[in-house]
Amino acid sequence: MASVIGYLEIELHIPHAHSLKEKRSVVKRVVERLKGKFNVSVSEIGKQDSWQEAVIGVVTLGTSKKIVDATLEKVVSFVEELVPGLILDYRKEVF
Incomplete structure (x- = not known):
């Protein structure tokens, strides 16, 4: 059975x-x-030098695309x- 990989990139604004x-x-809290x-698996992957913006990447594995x-x-x-807005x-x- 093949594994399914999911990747999510979230752009955050921290006013x-x-x-x-x-x-x-x-x-860090998020x-x-x-x-x-x-x-x-989660990590900050972008905009590390910006005070009010961040990009985090999330990766997960599963047995079906739906899950x-x-x-x-x-x-x-x-x-x-967690933090509206x-x-x-x-x-x-x-994939």
Whole structure:
């Protein structure tokens, strides 16, 4: 049976961050919560030097496209609930 890989890239806007330290605390909280709740691989992958923007990448594996896609959609919903208005945009691929 072949594995299905899902990749999600989330662009975040953190308007209340006034330093890289403040931004990183928000990103770290999001990353750790996602890892714990969904058992996915998560990392900040872009805009590391920007105070109010970040890009995080999420990867998960599964046995069906439907399950992987549903997990990625739940990740997006969870981030939006965690800090409303945080998501600027997201891109998802399942292969």
